[in-house]
Amino acid sequence: MVNEQVVKILAEVLQEKHAFVNVSMLDKAVADVLRKTQERSASGKVPFSLSTMIRGLRAMRGEAISPQTAEEDVRYVKALTTGSSPGSYLVPTLQADEIVQYLSIGGVARAAGVRIWPMNGLQKLTVPVATTAPTWVWMAQNSQQTPTDPNLGQMSFDLKERRCLTAVPNQLLAVSVPAFDQLLGMLIGLSAAEHEDTAMFNTTTVSGGPTALFAASGITMLNVGGSANGGNISYTDIIAVLAQAAAVKAKGPFAWFFSPRTFYQRILGLVDTASRPLTIPTLTEGLYAAPQYKLMGWPCFITPALLENEALGSGTNQAHCVFANPSYIHIGQDSSIEIAISLERYFDQAATAIRGLQHEDFGFAPAAGVICLRGIN
Secondary structure, eight states: OOOHHHHHHHHHHHHHHHSOOOHHHHHHHHHHHHHHHHHHHHTSSOOOOHHHHHHHHHHHTTOOSOGGGHHHHHHHHHTSOBOSSTTOEEOOHHHHHHHHHTHHHHOHHHHHTOEEEEOTTOSEEEEEEEOSOOOOOOOOTTOOOOOOOOOEEEEEEEOEEEEEEEEEEHHHHTSOOHHHHHHHHHHHHHHHHHHHHHHHHOSSOOTTSOOOGGGOTTOEEEEGGGOTTOBOOOHHHHHHHHHHHHHTTOOSOOEEEEOHHHHHHTGGGOBOTTSOBSEEEEEOOSTTOOEEEEETTEEEEEOTTSOSOBOOTTOOSBEEEEEEOGGGEEEEEEEEEEEEEESSTTGGGTEEEEEEEEEEEEEESSGGGOEEEEEEO
């Protein structure tokens, strides 16, 4: 059985993510939590318990939630590895990997298939990049060939720290329920995914965060209609994006990234010269089944992280879209997740404040293969 408060939290998450929630969606979400809980139990390994860890941290500070299990909870915490921040502890690797996997559920960039660089135990990582391929020529006898300069460069990751803060009711923490542990990990992962997309697709780099895609050096920019002020997107603009991708020698598979207004109110209405719709829907399967659209054969990903209040020239309230091979977008990440608690913040709500901490950075290479069409009314 799933605690009523767990179901309530699930409903709130679905409501926030989809703007509506029905019984079918809630049933699928509950079933998914139970299925994953049962899989972890059936594996024969003792699953990591976030709630036990939190109870132990409170007990060590003299604020035991469950006096009957206080000593056992403290022993549980002492067996964990301490984090880099004072008073924090690292979530075991298996559980941390599971939380990070939720990023691909709620995160558009990861769902599209961006390249992930593991940086466990590293702060900085430099990856060599060759921007020019060797040139092949037909040679006559006794002739000399000039070598090609590969124009070697580098893509550097320097991990940035990000944190989350959430309040968990003490009465749920008092009893370690596997389904609640699963849900807590899911909430941390899904919120991290939305935060990551905001930093990735924002028009400017967020304060203290990684370089945003739109602000990255070397990416290819196109204006709608070729105008300095942008305009209404058309079939011609879509063809121009594909032609530019070919011109910079970008290789597929590609993906489109749109803001909600651009996609649902602009792209879905586009037709070719024979009045046939450009966007073809297909139905996906899974927990959050929804139509998956393809534009000119390539999948479309919709995210509110792409802003709709941009300005190009005299244009206002505009947006941009992105066309790229997802593997040209790189994320360097430290898969370890640190957890710390605070007893004071939500004292009036009988809740415990939980802080999660993770490190990552973005990179874009070859940058010219990432194409932004800007100035979309």
